[in-house]
Amino acid sequence: MSAAPSTANITAKCATRPLRAALLGQPNTGKTTLFNRLCGVRARTANLPGTTVESRVGFTRVQGDDLEVMDLPGSYGLHLELPESKLCRDCIEGRIGDCAPDVVILVADATNLARSLRFVVPALRRKLPCVVAITLADEARRKGLSVDAIKLQHKLGCVVCVTSGRTGEGVEAMAIAALRAAKSGFTADDFAQRLALLPAHESEADVAAWSGAAVAESVGGEMAIRADALSEKFDAALTHPVSGGAVFVMVMALLFAAIFWLARFPMDAIGFIFANLGGALHSVLPDGALRDLLVDGVVGGVAGTVVFLPQIALLFFLLSLLEDSGYLARAAFAADRFMRRFGLPGQAFVPLLSSHACALPGIMSTRLIPDPRDRLATILVAPFMSCTARLPVYVLLISLLFVGNPWLAGVAFIGCYATGAVAGLLSALFARRTILRGPSRPMMLELPPYRRPSVRSALWMTMDRSKLFLKNAGTLIVAICVAMWWLSAYPKAAPTAEVTSMRAQAQVLRDSHVLNNIAEAAVLEVQSNALMARQQQLESFAGGIGKIALPIFAPLGFDHQLTVATLTSFLAREVFVSTLTVLNSSGDGSDKRSVIEQLAKGRRSDGTLLFNIPTAAALLVFFTLAMQCLPTLALVRRETGSWKWPLLQFVYMSGLAWGMAFIAHAALSSMGAN
């Protein structure tokens, strides 16, 4: 138990940071909807203060004061030995970093109050200022239930507010109560008074009996079990091996179709904006290193990443709607039968699905898997799922491989996702039969009620994730692009004899002042610039690095440019296209062709096309299977508590990727594809 902050301590804290509230509650109690209503656009996904633990943190303005709000992960009980329970316990008891809350907002579901109180009571027995937020008040009313906050307040010994995150009812009053509780501190007398009201012992039987009595006194309406025939029919259909599987496949197909088709329009718009921005900067800025840096390094590099923002935003939005609707829990059961064949539980389905957006939230959500072996197997294979960072590479390579054939391109897209998923599942089976051998734990999962998903909540979640992606693009990716630009721009190569001769010829033609000659001079200049750019690539630092690592990647058909771009993508996959754009820049920033058009025409130092069919296919296979994400490796280290697992993951995935890419390249080359 932690000591409660005294009023003096709180005053001192307020001088350096706003007062802090932690939202604590069970899953599916409307906690996150309440958080979104409280903080709205002022929320972000971030590490808990002073820690590396990710949580959503936001601010709300209450009566002129800022209140920081942390949305802790949903936990079924503070006493459980599950990672999210331990995290909540450690956080409210001030055992991790500097994130001890000044007040705890305990979230209780009005439609399921007895169970919620069994969670709330043990938390109230900790010496912390608390406010109880009864959520889903609107839903409870529809079910004929009403909660008497005053009666419950007298039972619990702390302020009780009836709220609805969806409608906003009671949310402001709850924030005011939380701020007051945080400001006024919590004395030993306050705690003693509260303890006197609560059950004498913390045993499950005592707490259950006490909670039942509290509900009987304070809730109006019928709390007994009620059958809901329609909901049960849906449950039966969605968890059935045949109909559930069919619905699952259909939902996934619609999800991916929406991502690829709906996102096309904003993607085109973003590509157009960046192309024009590069052109405008090129025409405004004087010739020199600064112009090259801004046009080729920053704008060119960032464009290659930001263009994929619409797809990422759509994926998060749709996943959030699906989760909110209650479907994902049913889908986990539909998936269980299938996943068990690969040694994984049905709960692994959501983390693996989330990994299609990004492996980081996917790996974080493996905390819901109770069995440590199942959890580790899921963590190890999650990066096989095709995350959105792979999309730029898929789009580029598939566009190059299937020019003018959108149907085959679509099939290839599905093939990439399927390859990643199959490799992940087979690797999981391999791991569960070798290094993670042991019995599987059977599945048990709460099935939340079907609800109309909150579009507002999904939008906020999407904005939050998009901001995180843009922040990444604006920091890490810009830094890598600038570094790559410098490595490829220096040392400056001297013009070759051929380039000098072409430039002299162009000058003579221009000086003749004959219209046809001037046009010919322009063509000669473009050709000499392209030759010079290739020479620059070869003699630059980046060219040197590429030549050193080339023996590893040459069997896959890579040249030094592709080798450098692949090496940088081990930091973050999405950097591949932007690095290649920077390396392949002719130095003529006025080029308004799309990234794909530019790279399709890209040349190697020997003048041959950068991408031939076997090389593009080998790259596609390599990127589908390789482990190329530093943040993921760091997260796996944190989640598994050892460097052994991320190292094994890196070596296994990258080795497999190289082997499969080699086979693809050799097979296509032997068939004469070019």
Add this chain to the structure above:
Amino acid sequence: MTDPIPQPSRPRVPLTQLARGQRARLDAGCMSSLPEHDQCLLRAMGVHEHCELRVCKPGAPCIIQVERTKVGLSGPVANQLFVTPCDGTGVG
């Protein structure tokens, strides 16, 4: 004075034998065959000894309702849970 008529003890059956819509009470000690952490998780979700439950979907997964919470249980878990059907409901 006559002896009271002995009440037949109610049958104790695995959860999987109940039909849709049947109500039952979870038997004391029936969760002991499950690992300790699974027992704790089930209790935290509201599935504790003596609780009244209703079968929403029999089979695998077995979906039960306890209070207002629906819990999905895989076949192996449901097989290990023994219940006593409530009055007026028989074994399906």
